[in-house]
Amino acid sequence: MNSASQKAPWETISPEQREKLFPILTADQIARVAAYGKKRQASAGEVLVEQGDYNLPFVVVLSGALELVRNTDVGEELIVVYTAGNFLGDVNMLSNRRSLMRARMRDAGEIIELDRRSLQGMVQSDAELGDILMRAFILRRIELIAHGWGDAVVLGSSNSAGTLRIREFLSRNGHPYSYIDLDHDSGVQEVLDRFQVDARDVPVLICRSKLVLRNPTNEQVADCLGFNEGIEQGHLRDVIIVGAGPAGLSSAVYAASEGLSTLVVETTAPGGQAGSSSKIENYLGFPTGISGQELAGRAYIQAQKFGAEMMIARRAIRLTCDRKPYMIEIDDGMRFAARTVVIATGAQYRKLPVENLTRFEGAGIYYGATAIEAQVCGREEVVVIGGGNSAGQAAVFLSGTTGPVHILIRSDALAKTMSRYLIRRIEENPAITLHTNTEITALEGNGQLERVQWRNKQTGKVEDRTIRHVFVMTGANPNTQWLNGCAAQDKQGFLKTGSALTQEELANARWPLSRAPFLFETSRPGVFAVGDVRSGNTKRIASAVGEGSIAISLVHQILHE
Numbered sequence: 001m002n003s004a005s006q007k008a009p010w011e012t013i014s015p016e017q018r019e020k021l022f023p024i025l026t027a028d029q030i031a032r033v034a035a036y037g038k039k040r041q042a043s044a045g046e047v048l049v050e051q052g053d054y055n056l057p058f059v060v061v062l063s064g065a066l067e068l069v070r071n072t073d074v075g076e077e078l079i080v081v082y083t084a085g086n087f088l089g090d091v092n093m094l095s096n097r098r099s100l101m102r103a104r105m106r107d108a109g110e111i112i113e114l115d116r117r118s119l120q121g122m123v124q125s126d127a128e129l130g131d132i133l134m135r136a137f138i139l140r141r142i143e144l145i146a147h148g149w150g151d152a153v154v155l156g157s158s159n160s161a162g163t164l165r166i167r168e169f170l171s172r173n174g175h176p177y178s179y180i181d182l183d184h185d186s187g188v189q190e191v192l193d194r195f196q197v198d199a200r201d202v203p204v205l206i207c208r209s210k211l212v213l214r215n216p217t218n219e220q221v222a223d224c225l226g227f228n229e230g231i232e233q234g235h236l237r238d239v240i241i242v243g244a245g246p247a248g249l250s251s252a253v254y255a256a257s258e259g260l261s262t263l264v265v266e267t268t269a270p271g272g273q274a275g276s277s278s279k280i281e282n283y284l285g286f287p288t289g290i291s292g293q294e295l296a297g298r299a300y301i302q303a304q305k306f307g308a309e310m311m312i313a314r315r316a317i318r319l320t321c322d323r324k325p326y327m328i329e330i331d332d333g334m335r336f337a338a339r340t341v342v343i344a345t346g347a348q349y350r351k352l353p354v355e356n357l358t359r360f361e362g363a364g365i366y367y368g369a370t371a372i373e374a375q376v377c378g379r380e381e382v383v384v385i386g387g388g389n390s391a392g393q394a395a396v397f398l399s400g401t402t403g404p405v406h407i408l409i410r411s412d413a414l415a416k417t418m419s420r421y422l423i424r425r426i427e428e429n430p431a432i433t434l435h436t437n438t439e440i441t442a443l444e445g446n447g448q449l450e451r452v453q454w455r456n457k458q459t460g461k462v463e464d465r466t467i468r469h470v471f472v473m474t475g476a477n478p479n480t481q482w483l484n485g486c487a488a489q490d491k492q493g494f495l496k497t498g499s500a501l502t503q504e505e506l507a508n509a510r511w512p513l514s515r516a517p518f519l520f521e522t523s524r525p526g527v528f529a530v531g532d533v534r535s536g537n538t539k540r541i542a543s544a545v546g547e548g549s550i551a552i553s554l555v556h557q558i559l560h561e
C-alpha cells in the first residue's frame with residue numbers, strides 16, 4: 001500500500017503522549033540546533049535515511065513533511081509523519097546501530113541535519129535540548145519495543161530454553177522484535193514455509209527479513225543486527241571497561257562524561273546480575289523500586305549519550321599486562337589498546353545442579369536474604385542451602401520472621417565452614433533444623449516455586465515438601481579466569497586492591513611505582529577492579545555504582561602521572 005494514503009498509528013494517540021513522543025521545538029530551540037548542523041532544502045520523495053543504514057543523521061523539519069515508514073513483507077507501513085518543529089531520531093543514533101525505519105520527505109521543505117558527533121555534542125552541552133531529545137528517544141524506543149517494530153522476528157516455543165535466551169538477549173539490549181510462538185500462533189506454517197525452516201529448528205531468528213539463523217548464539221544475533229558495527233581496533237583508548245553490570249556502566253557514564261575515550265566490553269547484555277532482578281527496592285532514589293532491566297537500560301543510554309562505545313556479546317579473554325599500553329583481547333580475535341583498564345566483570349552465584357532452577361529464580365529461588373525476601377516469605381517455611389557464614393547469617397536472620405528454617409548442607413557438619421558463634425546460634429534456635437549430607441533433587445511449581453524435594457546421600461531417604469522459598473547461599477565465583485594471573489587475587493579468586501594488597505603481593509607483581517596502589521587499583525598500575533569482582537566488596541548495586549565512579553576519578557590521576 002502507498003504510505004501517502006495511510007493513517008499513521010500514532011495519529012490516534014492522546015495529545016499529552018504525542019507531545020512527549022513528538023515534541024515541537026520552539027524557534028529559539030531550533031536556532032540552537034541550527035548552530036550544530038546544516039540547513040538545506042529537501043525535495044519530495046528524497047530518502048534521508050534508508051532502513052538498515054548506519055551513521056544516522058539527526059534531522060529537524062523546518063517546513064514540508066517527513067514520513068517514517070517501515071518495510072514489511074506486505075509493503076510499506078507508515079509509522080509517523082513529522083512536520084515543522086518535529087525531529088527525527090531514536091537511540092540508535094547515539095549507539096550507532098542500524099536504522100529500523102526509512103525516513104523520506106513526503107512534501108518538499110527545509111530541514112536541519114546534524115551528524116552523530118554533532119548530535120552527541122549538542123545533547124551533552126545543551127541541557128534543555130538534551131532533556132527533550134533523550135526523553136523522546138527513550139519513549140520512542142519503548143513504543144517500538146511494545147509494538148515489536150524492529151528488524152528481527154523470533155520463531156520459538158515457550159518450552160525452549162534457546163528461545164528464552166534469545167528473547168532475553170534482545171530485550172536486555174533494548175532491541176525491538178516480534179515473536180511468533182509455534183505452540184500457539186496460527187498461520188505459523190506459512191512463515192515456516194516462506195523461510196524454509198522446520199519447527200524442529202527453533203529457535204529461529206529472521207534478521208532484517210533476509211537472514212535466517214537457526215538457534216543462533218548471542219554473538220551471531222549481535223552480528224546479524226549490527227550491534228557492534230563501527231567499533232575500531234586501531235586507536236589507543238584512555239580506558240577500557242570490561243563488564244557492563246552496575247559497576248561497569250557507572251564507570252562508563254563517568255569516564256565518557258568526563259571526556260575520556262571509553263570502550264565497554266560486555267559478554268551478554270548491559271545490566272549484569274542486577275539486570276536479572278525483577279525489582280530493586282533498596283537503590284537510592286527509587287522508593288517504589290525499579291526493575292534491573294530498566295535501571296540498566298537507562299544507564300546504557302546515558303553512557304552512549306556521553307559517547308562511550310559499547311561492544312555487546314563479546315567476551316574479554318585476555319589482558320596483556322606485562323607492558324603498556326595494556327591490551328584487551330576479545331573472543332573474536334580483536335585487540336584493543338588502553339592506557340587504563342577497569343575490571344567490572346562481577347561474579348556468578350554458584351547454581352544448584354537442578355535442571356529447572358532458572359525458571360524459579362526470583363520466584364522462589366533467591367541468592368540474597370534481605371528484609372525484602374523475608375517479607376516475601378511471610379510466615380512460610382523456608383530452605384537455606386549452604387554451610388558458609390552467609391548461609392548461617394541468612395538462616396538466623398530469616399528465622400526471626402519466617403516459619404521454620406531448614407539448612408541443607410552436603411557435608412556432615414558445619415564446623416569446617418561456619419564461624420563458631422553462628423553454629424551455636426543455629427544449634428540453640430528451635431526454629432532451625434540442620435539437614436546434613438543432604439542435597440536438593442527437584443523443584444516443582446507453576447510460575448512460582450511450590451514444592452521441593454531433597455535427598456539424604458547417606459540414607460537415601462527422599463523428602464518431598466510443600467516449600468515455596470529456597471535461599472541458595474553457596475557462594476559466588478568471580479569472573480577472573482580470563483586475567484590469567486595479571487593481578488593479585490584472594491583465595492577465592494576475587495581481585496585484591498588498594499591497601500588490601502600486601503607488600504609480598506606487590507613485590508611478586510613487581511609493582512614499579514614509589515606510590516602505593518590507589519583505592520580499587522589492583523597490583524597492576526592503572527588496572528582497577530570494581531564491584532562484585534573485587535575482594536571485600538559488599539555485593540550491592542549501590543556499592544558497585546559508587547566504586548565505578550571513584551575508579552574513574554583515579555583514572556584521571558593516572559593519566560596525568
Ligand SMILES: Cc1cc2nc3c(=O)[nH]c(=O)nc-3n(C[C@H](O)[C@H](O)[C@H](O)COP(=O)(O)OP(=O)(O)OC[C@H]3O[C@@H](n4cnc5c(N)ncnc54)[C@H](O)[C@@H]3O)c2cc1C
Nearest residue numbers: 243245246247267272273274316345346531532539540541
Ligand atoms: C537476582 C539478583 C537480585 C539482586 N538484587 C539486588 C538488590 O535488590 N539490591 C542490591 O543492592 N543488590 C542486588 N543484587 C546484587 C547486585 O546485583 C550485584 O551486587 C551487582 O550487580 C554487582 O555489579 P557488578 O557490576 O560488580 O557485577 P555484575 O552485575 O556481576 O556484572 C558483571 C558483568 O560483567 C560481564 N562479564 C563477565 N565476564 C566478562 C568478560 N570476560 N568479558 C566481558 N564481560 C564480562 C557479565 O556478563 C556481567 O554483565 C542482586 C543480585 C541478583 C543475582
